[in-house]
Amino acid sequence: MTELPPFLIFFIGGVIAAVSPNIVRAILTVLVPAVSALLLFNTELGNYAAYQIFSYQGELYRLDELSRLFGYLFHIAAVIGGIYALHVKDRVQQVSVFFYAGSALGGVMAGDLVTLFVFWEIAAVSSVALVWARRTMKAYHSGMRYLIIQVASGMLLLVGAVMLLGEGGSATFEYIGTDSAAGWLILIAFGIKAAFPFAHNWLTDAYAEATPTGSVFLSAFTTKLAIYALARGYPGTELLVYVGVAMTAFPIFYAVIENDLRRVLGYSMINQLGFMVCGIGIGTELALNGAVAHAFNDVIFKGLLFMSMGAVLHMTGKINGSELGGLYKSMPITTTLCIIGAASISAFPLFSGFVSKSMVMSAALSEGYLGGWLVLLFASAGVFHHAGIKIPYFAFFAHDSGIRTTEPPRNMLLAMTISACLCVGIGCFPQYLYAILPFDTGYWPYDATHVIAQTQILFFSALAFIWLQLKGIYPPELRSVNLDAEWFYRRVFPQGWVVVRDAFRKGADAVTYILRSVLVWVLDIVLHHHGPKGSMSRSWSTGSMMLWVFVLLAGYLLFYFV
Amino acid sequence: MSDRPNPGPKVRKGLIVFYVLCAGLVVLDFLGLRHAENSLDGVYGFYAIYGFVACVVLVVVATAMRRIVMRDEDYYERHEK
Numbered sequence: 001m002t003e004l005p006p007f008l009i010f011f012i013g014g015v016i017a018a019v020s021p022n023i024v025r026a027i028l029t030v031l032v033p034a035v036s037a038l039l040l041f042n043t044e045l046g047n048y049a050a051y052q053i054f055s056y057q058g059e060l061y062r063l064d065e066l067s068r069l070f071g072y073l074f075h076i077a078a079v080i081g082g083i084y085a086l087h088v089k090d091r092v093q094q095v096s097v098f099f100y101a102g103s104a105l106g107g108v109m110a111g112d113l114v115t116l117f118v119f120w121e122i123a124a125v126s127s128v129a130l131v132w133a134r135r136t137m138k139a140y141h142s143g144m145r146y147l148i149i150q151v152a153s154g155m156l157l158l159v160g161a162v163m164l165l166g167e168g169g170s171a172t173f174e175y176i177g178t179d180s181a182a183g184w185l186i187l188i189a190f191g192i193k194a195a196f197p198f199a200h201n202w203l204t205d206a207y208a209e210a211t212p213t214g215s216v217f218l219s220a221f222t223t224k225l226a227i228y229a230l231a232r233g234y235p236g237t238e239l240l241v242y243v244g245v246a247m248t249a250f251p252i253f254y255a256v257i258e259n260d261l262r263r264v265l266g267y268s269m270i271n272q273l274g275f276m277v278c279g280i281g282i283g284t285e286l287a288l289n290g291a292v293a294h295a296f297n298d299v300i301f302k303g304l305l306f307m308s309m310g311a312v313l314h315m316t317g318k319i320n321g322s323e324l325g326g327l328y329k330s331m332p333i334t335t336t337l338c339i340i341g342a343a344s345i346s347a348f349p350l351f352s353g354f355v356s357k358s359m360v361m362s363a364a365l366s367e368g369y370l371g372g373w374l375v376l377l378f379a380s381a382g383v384f385h386h387a388g389i390k391i392p393y394f395a396f397f398a399h400d401s402g403i404r405t406t407e408p409p410r411n412m413l414l415a416m417t418i419s420a421c422l423c424v425g426i427g428c429f430p431q432y433l434y435a436i437l438p439f440d441t442g443y444w445p446y447d448a449t450h451v452i453a454q455t456q457i458l459f460f461s462a463l464a465f466i467w468l469q470l471k472g473i474y475p476p477e478l479r480s481v482n483l484d485a486e487w488f489y490r491r492v493f494p495q496g497w498v499v500v501r502d503a504f505r506k507g508a509d510a511v512t513y514i515l516r517s518v519l520v521w522v523l524d525i526v527l528h529h530h531g532p533k534g535s536m537s538r539s540w541s542t543g544s545m546m547l548w549v550f551v552l553l554a555g556y557l558l559f560y561f562v
Numbered sequence: 563m564s565d566r567p568n569p570g571p572k573v574r575k576g577l578i579v580f581y582v583l584c585a586g587l588v589v590l591d592f593l594g595l596r597h598a599e600n601s602l603d604g605v606y607g608f609y610a611i612y613g614f615v616a617c618v619v620l621v622v623v624a625t626a627m628r629r630i631v632m633r634d635e636d637y638y639e640r641h642e643k
Contacts, residue, residue, distance in 0.1 A: 138639065256624035257632070365600055373600070381616040452596045456587045456609035463584055464617035466577065470569075475625040481638065483631040490638050 003048040005061040005109060006071065007119065009036040010078075010102025018095045025094045026086050032098065033078035036105075040071050047111060056171075059111025065438040066292065070108040070228045072436065073296050074101060076422070077220035077303060084307055084415035085213035096129035097217055104221035108228045113161035113171040113186070116229070120157055120193075124150030127222060130214030131206050139209040145489075146206035149199070150222075153192035160185035176233040187234060193226035194277060195270050197246050201486035204254075204266035208319075212310030215262060219269060219306045220299045227276045227295045236283025241364075244278025245372045247271065248379035254484060255386035259320045259477050261395055262309050265302065268345065268387040271379055272298045278376065279360040282367050285439035290359025293437055297344065297352040297426060304341035304419035305391060308334055311408035311416070312395055318403070321390075321477035326400030333407050335396040337416040344423040346388035346458060347380060349451045352423045355430035358445045358454070380454075381461040388458075389465050394477055584610070 013032035017025045045068065049060035063071070078101040088094060103122035110116040124147060131143035161171050163182035176183045192199045203223065207215045234240060251267035251274075258264045272294065279291030311334050312327065313319045328335040340351070347353035357380065364373040407413060426433050430445060468474040483491075529536045569577065590596065591606045598604030605611075 252620060253624040253627055256621060257628050370600060370602070374602075377612060378616045378620075381613045382620050385617050385620060448595050449597045449599065452587065452590050453603065453609045456591075456607075457613040459580075459584050459587055460610045460613035461617045462580070464614045464621075466580070468618065468621050473625075474621060475628065478628075478632070479635045480628075480632045481635060482628070483633060491641065494641065 003043060003061065004039060005049050005106065006036045006040055006075070007060075007102040007106030007109070009039070010098045010105065014095050014098030014102065017098055018091070022089050022091075025091065029082035029085060029094060029097065030079060033075050033082055033101065037072070037075035037079065040068075040075060050111075056114065056165075057112070058115045059172075060106070060115060061109050062111035062173075063109065065436075066228070066232060067108045069292055069296065069436055069438065070224065071105060073224065073299055074105050074108065074221060077101070077217075077299050080300075080303060080415050080418055081213070081217045081220060083418070084216055084310075084412055086411035087409045088211075088213055090133055090211075092129050093133045093211060093214060096126045096133075099126035100130070100217060100221060104225050107225045111173060113157065113164070113173050116173055117154055117158045117161060120189075120225075121151060121154040123222060123225065124154060127218060128206075130218055131210045133211050133214060134209060136209075142205050142209035145486075146202050149192060149202040153189045156185050156189035156192070160189060173229075173232060175235065178234070178237060178239070187237075190226050190229045190233065191243070194223055194230060195226075195247070195273055196243055196277075197250065198485045200247075200251070200270050201484055203270060204263050204484070205486060207266045207269075207306075208260050208263040212314045216303055216306045216310055219265075219302050223269065223273055224295050224299055227273065227280070227291065230277065230280050231288060231292055235280055235288055237281055240277050240281025241369060241372055242281070244274045244276070244281055245375045247274030247277055249274070249375050249382075252379060252382035252386055254482055255382075256390070257475055257478075257482055259322050259480060261319050261321055261324070261391055262306065262313070264321075264386060264391060265305055265309060268305075268383060269298070269302055271383050271387075272302065272345070274379065275357055275360050275376065278372065279363060282360075282363050282369070284363055284367060286359055286441045286443055287363035287367070289434075289437045289439050289441055289443070290356055290361075290363055293356035293359060293433055294353075296433065297356045297423075300419050300422050300426075301341045301344035301352055304337065304416055304423065305345065305387065307412065307416045307419065308338035308341060309391070309395065311412050314412070315405045315408055316403050320479065321394035321398075322479050324395045324401050324403070325398040326396070327403060327405070328396040329400075330403075330405045331396065331407055333413055334416070335392065337413075337420045338392050338396065340420040340423055342388040342392050344427065346384035347454060348458060349427075349446070349454055350424070351427040352425075353427075354454060355427060355433065355445045358450055359443055362443070362450075377457065381457050384458050384461045385465060389462060 010032060013028050017028050020028070043063055045063050045065070047059055047062050051058050051060060078097075081097070081101075085093070085097070100123055103119040103126060106119035107116055107123060110119055128143045128147045128150070131139050131146055160182045163185065164176075164180070165171050167180065167182065176186055178184055178187060192202075195203045207218050210218055230240070248271050251270040255264045255267035255271070258267060276291040276294050276298075279287040279294065309319060311331070312324065315331070316324070316327070318324055344351040344353045347357045361373065361376055361380075364376060434443070465474070528534055531537065588607045588610050591608075591610075602608060
């Protein structure tokens, strides 16, 4: 009985929720993940639920160290998210969450690529409901872009899987690597979902437009499913080191000048994903442990930050830094919880980010990536700057916006408190997290060198922030959008299409005009010679006929005698 | 840069405590509590300098980026019907 695949429990919960009254739905959102987590906790590692369709062998439930870690993680996220969303009375959101969380779980436990593909796409389709549930035109367009990109990623995955099968290989989801074209296709599919550079804007776009509760769920599952997939399929792929390093660095510039605080969190999430991707690329046991441990912690602290910003949006209806400020007076508990999340993402010692990020950093150094390490260090300082300081500062402190509100509903506070406790708990007692990591490396983050170095980095980043603020150099929050890679598909391509289309129309008009002119000219000539008054169709008099016959006969007579 | 913050006396006191803490952290380097892990971080105050400079560079570059990438809030919506 305990070997029931978690996704099945969630899907059944979703179907029941779809036809249940609100109170039952609310209970189910917490009860279903809790029951499923209990079952998972009591399941031995192993392979369950194999199936066969014609000659294809699939596997619905593979539980090993790696998938179990993400299984625990997604259950924790689903329970916390469920509590956070208890006040929501929107059937669409409540039901889609079951299918979204369930498919994410199905994805990490899929033993083969085709099964992974199926859950990959269910996750895409079910999660877009959390964006559309905002019910604005902006959210509709954003969701549409999100859906197209996510589904395209799934298609690439399917094509890659089919190519692997066609080459006579197996579609068992193990190490894939980049030796074949199929391997590259699948890497791109995973990369799109992991928000690789140039494919990253779906994240900042959709997460900022989703409902307050929706973005909490979105931040937990999609990208972490991709990180899991990369960790299983592409560990030690050196390219990923450079991709990861780039991902840590470039989004922080955008985060500094972005006004929408949930979009700031989106950029900050890409930065965190960068650390994970980098760890996967390095590929040593320590680095992989660091990557997946950081994914684990990120879901919790980034979830906490999204929850605190969701609470602000829920209570004030505003999320732009330029419109907020001074909220600590009316939301002191939310402020405190947000700061705990901020300290965790900034990797303060004793908070969760520190115990996982330091593994990736140490691994980068020990594998000789000194340049990469310097960029990661830069990104570490930067993340404190934009997520650690900017988010709490512009929402809760800075200039008083005059907004007076109250703390969010109790369920929201409870969910945030649980996350905050986990952040501090994991930070102070990392051995419990380390115990469920795939490898036993004997790593311990708390020694004088690491603690002092990290504290120095953070304190002097804060000092820089204070200095820049006091000098008036720090850029003010402005109502604006900043052009990013999405500019190409939101502006250049649509506008380019209009230009090309108009050019085609003009070209077609010109060709038509020329053809018509030629036709008219030809018709004129024909008409001139063959028309009613044309030279070829006029009637001739009998006298001239006689004259011409005479001329012909006379000519004939002449030639006959000559 | 019109709203340059003007800290009150409480905040000023807090800032002084913070500056002292920063100075204390650098002193720890000179006490030899931190060990070098690579060819760069043996320099006294390496992390302090790096953290400060990194953030200033980050903010200055990001602010300069605004000149190129910043558009009106409805930049995309105007063209998306």
